[in-house]
Amino acid sequence: MKVKSFVREVNWKAYILLIPTIIIFILFMFWPFAYTIFLSFYDWNMVSPTKEFVGIDNYIAVLSDPITFKVFKNTGVYILILLVINLCIPYVFAYVIDIVLKRWKSFYKATLFLPSVISLVVSSILFTWMLNPVSGPLALILQQFNIPMPNWSKLDGWAIAILSMITSWKVFGYNFILLYASINGVSREIIEAARLDGMPLWRIFFSIVIPMSSATGIYIFIITIVFGLQYVFTPIKVITQGEPNYGSSNIMYHIYHEAFVLYRTGHSAALATVMMCFFILLLIFEFRFVERSVYYEN
Amino acid sequence: MCTMKTKKGMPVFWHVIIISTIIILLFPILFALGMSFKPLKEAYNDTLNFLPIPFTLENYHALFESVDVVKITWNTFVIATIITFFKVVTAFLAAYAFVFLEFKGKKILYFLLIGTMFIPFAATMIPNYLFISKIGLGDNIFGVIFPQLSDAVGIFLIRQSMRSIPISLIEAARLDQIKQRHIMRDIVLPLTRPAITSTGIWFFILAWNEYVWPVLILKSVENYTLPLALQMFISSEGGTNFTVAMAVSVITLIIPLSLYLIFQRYIIGTFASSGIK
Amino acid sequence: MHAIQLKNIQKSYGNHEVVKSLSFDVRNGERLVILGPSGCGKSTTLRMIAGLENITDGQLIMGETVMNDVDCGKRNVAMVFQNYSLYPHMSVKKNITYGLAVKRVPKKEINKRLSEVLTMLELNGLENRLPRDLSGGQRQRVALARAIVKQSEYFLLDEPLSNLDAQLRVSARKELVKIHDTFQQTMVYVTHDQVEAMAIGHRIAILNQGELQMIDTPENVYHRPKNTFTAKFIGSPSMNLTECDYHDGCLHFQQQQLKLDNNWVNFLNEKRRGRLIFGFRPEHFTLSYRKENNALQAMVQYVENYGENYGVHLEFESKEFVILSNLKHWIKGDTVYMVPNFERIHLFNKLDGINLDYPNALKENDLPLQLNEAK
Numbered sequence: 001m002k003v004k005s006f007v008r009e010v011n012w013k014a015y016i017l018l019i020p021t022i023i024i025f026i027l028f029m030f031w032p033f034a035y036t037i038f039l040s041f042y043d044w045n046m047v048s049p050t051k052e053f054v055g056i057d058n059y060i061a062v063l064s065d066p067i068t069f070k071v072f073k074n075t076g077v078y079i080l081i082l083l084v085i086n087l088c089i090p091y092v093f094a095y096v097i098d099i100v101l102k103r104w105k106s107f108y109k110a111t112l113f114l115p116s117v118i119s120l121v122v123s124s125i126l127f128t129w130m131l132n133p134v135s136g137p138l139a140l141i142l143q144q145f146n147i148p149m150p151n152w153s154k155l156d157g158w159a160i161a162i163l164s165m166i167t168s169w170k171v172f173g174y175n176f177i178l179l180y181a182s183i184n185g186v187s188r189e190i191i192e193a194a195r196l197d198g199m200p201l202w203r204i205f206f207s208i209v210i211p212m213s214s215a216t217g218i219y220i221f222i223i224t225i226v227f228g229l230q231y232v233f234t235p236i237k238v239i240t241q242g243e244p245n246y247g248s249s250n251i252m253y254h255i256y257h258e259a260f261v262l263y264r265t266g267h268s269a270a271l272a273t274v275m276m277c278f279f280i281l282l283l284i285f286e287f288r289f290v291e292r293s294v295y296y297e298n
Numbered sequence: 299m300c301t302m303k304t305k306k307g308m309p310v311f312w313h314v315i316i317i318s319t320i321i322i323l324l325f326p327i328l329f330a331l332g333m334s335f336k337p338l339k340e341a342y343n344d345t346l347n348f349l350p351i352p353f354t355l356e357n358y359h360a361l362f363e364s365v366d367v368v369k370i371t372w373n374t375f376v377i378a379t380i381i382t383f384f385k386v387v388t389a390f391l392a393a394y395a396f397v398f399l400e401f402k403g404k405k406i407l408y409f410l411l412i413g414t415m416f417i418p419f420a421a422t423m424i425p426n427y428l429f430i431s432k433i434g435l436g437d438n439i440f441g442v443i444f445p446q447l448s449d450a451v452g453i454f455l456i457r458q459s460m461r462s463i464p465i466s467l468i469e470a471a472r473l474d475q476i477k478q479r480h481i482m483r484d485i486v487l488p489l490t491r492p493a494i495t496s497t498g499i500w501f502f503i504l505a506w507n508e509y510v511w512p513v514l515i516l517k518s519v520e521n522y523t524l525p526l527a528l529q530m531f532i533s534s535e536g537g538t539n540f541t542v543a544m545a546v547s548v549i550t551l552i553i554p555l556s557l558y559l560i561f562q563r564y565i566i567g568t569f570a571s572s573g574i575k
Numbered sequence: 576m577h578a579i580q581l582k583n584i585q586k587s588y589g590n591h592e593v594v595k596s597l598s599f600d601v602r603n604g605e606r607l608v609i610l611g612p613s614g615c616g617k618s619t620t621l622r623m624i625a626g627l628e629n630i631t632d633g634q635l636i637m638g639e640t641v642m643n644d645v646d647c648g649k650r651n652v653a654m655v656f657q658n659y660s661l662y663p664h665m666s667v668k669k670n671i672t673y674g675l676a677v678k679r680v681p682k683k684e685i686n687k688r689l690s691e692v693l694t695m696l697e698l699n700g701l702e703n704r705l706p707r708d709l710s711g712g713q714r715q716r717v718a719l720a721r722a723i724v725k726q727s728e729y730f731l732l733d734e735p736l737s738n739l740d741a742q743l744r745v746s747a748r749k750e751l752v753k754i755h756d757t758f759q760q761t762m763v764y765v766t767h768d769q770v771e772a773m774a775i776g777h778r779i780a781i782l783n784q785g786e787l788q789m790i791d792t793p794e795n796v797y798h799r800p801k802n803t804f805t806a807k808f809i810g811s812p813s814m815n816l817t818e819c820d821y822h823d824g825c826l827h828f829q830q831q832q833l834k835l836d837n838n839w840v841n842f843l844n845e846k847r848r849g850r851l852i853f854g855f856r857p858e859h860f861t862l863s864y865r866k867e868n869n870a871l872q873a874m875v876q877y878v879e880n881y882g883e884n885y886g887v888h889l890e891f892e893s894k895e896f897v898i899l900s901n902l903k904h905w906i907k908g909d910t911v912y913m914v915p916n917f918e919r920i921h922l923f924n925k926l927d928g929i930n931l932d933y934p935n936a937l938k939e940n941d942l943p944l945q946l947n948e949a950k
């Protein structure tokens with residue numbers, strides 16, 4: 001009888017199980033990703049049969065375009081607002097609901113998460129109507145106090161603020177749940193010991209809970225940036241299309257805009273590559289940090 | 299446990315804050331529900347009052363006359379179901395390999411796959427669009443499906459759940475000469491069913507709500523999905539179709555919302571236990 | 576024949592050597608206990624026999640076959656895990672029969688074996704319960720039942736009783752011995768509990784840091800420890816050990832000396848020896864307030880109550896010794912005398928910790944030990 005080593009036998013079985021995943025990811029993730037980088041060195045309009053190699057001209061064109069800088073600046077503003085609403089506030093909420101409060105925890109968890117299941121197109125439409133500057137409910141309330149509702153979708157700063165808010169409506173609960181779980185994992189004994197020592201709650205939050213849940217905190221920090229910018233794409237596309245004059249556009253929307261509105265695939269691909277470099281830096285930062293804090297927890 | 303001493307007002311203060319947040323979060327949904335059952339004139343005159351009095355179904359009538367809602371809902375359902383099925387099955391198989399089997403390149407492959415969660419759609423959008431058009435799936439509901447399959451979240455969530463199975467269970471089965479496919483079917487699958495269910499529900503909701511790929515690929519209204527159709531009813535200047543827009547919003551959100559309400563415990567549990575390690 | 580032979584078995588994870596060139600036999604039908612402190616490689620050894628770990632180097636022979644590369648399912652071993660690893664979603668009945676059903680053993684046969692084992696382990700009436708609805712002892716019995724129904728030639732147990740409370744552990748090990756006497760498989764049992772090892776094993780293999788220290792009957796392991804590790808590890812409170820030199824018929828400690836009897840003097844005079852380690856068990860010397868002839872002087876530190884007797888902690892030339900006594904009246908700071916029993920002392924080489932062996936006269940008198948060796 002021919003005997004086989006268990007490990008060797010398992011080896012090929014693992015690859016069989018992974019084949020569907022690998023094929024899908026090569027076809028729709030790795031190859032397209034590489035091809036985007038390839039396209040960033042060519043001048044092409046997506047229709048013409050020939051692509052012209054232009055070296056780093058696309059990068060130069062994109063990075064010397066004042067619109068790009070406006071978009072970068074907007075992106076920075078989006079990131080800031082999203083981080084405040086979707087990292088800081090859920091962090092505090094998660095702490096309060098898990099540790100300070102004793103009642104209605106599961107009700108709070110369930111309802112805070114609820115908007116996360118609703119389409120961003122739906123929320124874009126709902127908020128468009130609710131924030132209608134003439135007849136929306138908020139405008140009516142402000143009228144009572146003689147405050148005029150700004151025509152936000154046409155104003156530079158306002159558009160970004162409102163679009164971030166619409167996105168946050170969806171993202172808030174998801175981040176909250178992950179942070180809640182992480183805080184829930186902090187040893188109760190440590191917190192009780194701190195309480196017995198008479199440590200105030202805000203102090204427990206800053207000096208025990210945040211350091212001990214920092215792995216998740218960093219993770220949420222990253223996904224708030226990476227996913228948040230992608231989520232904002234939908235309200236931008238649905239409501240403002242980047243108006244007024246790129247005033248509400250962010251990097252994701254601008255990449256889309258260059259490719260599918262202006263048909264400048266080279267510019268679009270170059271922007272996408274620049275953005276990915278930024279994200280990869282974030283990712284390295286995350287792996288470093290998470291690795292360290294996992295070590296720390298052991 | 300020691301009894302905690304906090305200032306008396308503290309919990310009340312926080313309850314008020316959280317409940318106010320919840321009211322703000324839920325208001326848009328109630329607003330849409332109420333307005334969609336209100337005649338346009340009444341709705342438009344006082345947008346603060348969203349109680350559906352007088353009650354009417356005329357918005358839904360108008361909606362069904364203007365677009366083929368049934369066809370669009372069906373498209374959305376078919377796309378979401380197929381995506382969910384494939385994503386869950388492939389994620390289950392991959393997660394099984396990552397948790398229970400040893401093979402060369404395991405770490406690097408896992409790192410590569412999980413790393414793709416951080417690649418935004420914008421970085422793969424053009425080639426995917428070109429590829430889908432090239433294989434003749436432009437403006438076809440199946441063209442929407444493929445780019446959405448490359449999502450590592452499922453591998454991550456299901457792997458996390460599988461890792462909580464004690465390895466000695468698998469070893470006990472191996473000592474009994476039980477084949478891999480039986481271990482998978484009789485031991486791992488039943489024990490990870492809650493995670494698989496909630497991952498599946500989550501995928502269904504994601505695919506149901508997907509906007510980017512439909513907007514890139516679908517051109518004709520008859521192939522539209524609900525979020526795409528919804529877009530036709532937007533107009534921030536206000537206008538005649540306000541209540542109809544609310545009706546189509548309700549139709550779009552009702553399925554994910556009901557799924558969530560039914561499987562709420564599972565879904566929260568899976569995300570809560572997913573952690574990041 | 577279903578003996579197990581380990582020949583220079585070695586296991587390393589990367590550069591870390593967990594098991595270092597291990598060789599011993601498990602005889603057909605024997606209960607062999609592998610005993611050692613945690614991290615000594617005992618579980619790894621068992622898992623290599625089971626086929627759950629690859630063998631880095633050496634040869635594993637079971638029956639007549641080299642098993643190194645045989646898939647664990649084909650080794651015909653049954654194993655009980657420390658955490659029982661019952662399938663949490665399967666009923667007791669399903670847990671016990673699942674392996675047989677997948678292997679397509681006829682239904683009739685499965686039911687026969689099932690009812691046998693249920694009766695034997697007093698699990699009747701629990702067939703349809705899930706593991707989470709069972710007590711710890713019941714779970715342990717189900718795990719045992721699952722291993723027994725396989726009717727394998729080899730029966731491996733990895734600390735199967737360590738999750739039970741003390742009382743249950745005693746009855747469970749009695750049951751285990753009874754079951755083994757019925758089936759007579761070749762059994763390898765891993766534990767860190769020496770009482771359990773003594774109670775269960777025909778022979779005990781003592782491991783430390785991946786190396787075999789001694790393999791012998793429980794009696795020999797206790798009375799004839801091969802080296803200082805075994806001497807110290809077996810017995811509670813553990814053996815008192817201290818360094819000394821031998822010359823002129825006496826053991827010379829730092830200040831005091833002990834005159835040996837003729838058996839030992841003759842024995843030692845024939846031996847090549849350097850510096851020695853002298854050892855005796857707390858239960859074998861007696862204490863006295865009176866200054867005895869040829870006794871060692873020490874000072875009482877404190878007295879520990881063990882219930883049936885007292886452990887008197889003493890300071891002997893800046894070493895701490897323990898002697899068991901039936902009396903409580905020892906007072907801290909008092910000077911006392913330890914009265915030796917030369918039939919029960921041990922001498923080891925300082926250099927390698929190996930036992931010098933014992934005078935022949937002593938060995939001949941040791942009837943119980945001889946009987947056991949002959950067995």
